[in-house]
Amino acid sequence: MRPKSPILEAINLLGLIHEKTESAEEKELLLTAADALGFINMTGQQYEFDDYRQEFRTEGPEMVVASFATREEAGAWLKNHPRPPYLALVLIADQYHVVMYDRDDNFRKLVSTHSIEYHLEEMMKDGRPPPVASFDTREQARAWFYSLPERPSQAVIQLGSEPYLAAYHRNIDHLAFHPFSLLEPFEQWRKTLDEKKDTEEPGPQS
Incomplete structure (x- = not known):
């Protein structure tokens, strides 16, 4: 049965x-x-669906389907993929990108997205959580994280003098490092967009 x-x-x-x-x-x-x-x-794809549901319920950032050290590696993967995962997220040097794909004309492109910045911003609503551990290098942080009996979906750590979010993507067994300093240029980018929008909006008509 x-x-x-x-x-x-x-x-x-x-x-x-x-x-x-x-x-x-x-x-x-x-x-x-x-x-x-x-x-x-x-x-x-039942097991993959179970993994997705487990990942979705965690406090970590959005799930990704692949991770690459360089844009060249990511580009080669996308070019040779028989059926690119449309609108899926991937990491390139721990930066989020979305897979754009149109199967009718075989258009393929990786577009950067601010997924992690929104996640960090959400974490900062009540102030940045204190780091749970401090390290001099990423190698030390990675060794510590993989030595944990149960790896969390995310942990705030200190790398040198800067706070980072260490995010574990269980489905691809990848530990990503995201500096909280990403928020400063993100906020400036959003401010610039708002100012541009204000200048483009028509004023009240007399």
Whole structure:
């Protein structure tokens, strides 16, 4: 006997809700959700889905599907990928990028995104958490992190004189280091965008 599948049970539940729903738009959305779960089940991605759900529930930054040391490595990966993961996130030198892909014309591009800056900003709402450990080098921090009996999704550490967020991506076994100093240019970038928006908005008409 095959074990019960939460995915199949969720599909059945969506079907029951679909029967009681009168809105055509909501019915279509329910079918889309059921089809998405069916796709996961039929393509054998249950374990990957479980990993995603576990990662999604952590306090760490957004999940990535790959990590690269250089943009050249990332570019080669994207160029040779048979089916690029559309809109998935990857790290290049621990900087977040999103995979842009159009299969109709085979357009492929990696675009930088401020995912980690938004995450750091959220962490700073009540002040920056104190570091749990201090190190002189990343190698020392990495050795300490991998020696932990249970690796957390993230930890604030001190590297030299600067605070960092050490983020562990369990699905690809990668430890990323993000300096909190990223927030300063991010805030300046956003301020510049706001000022530009204000100047482009038409004034009140007389």
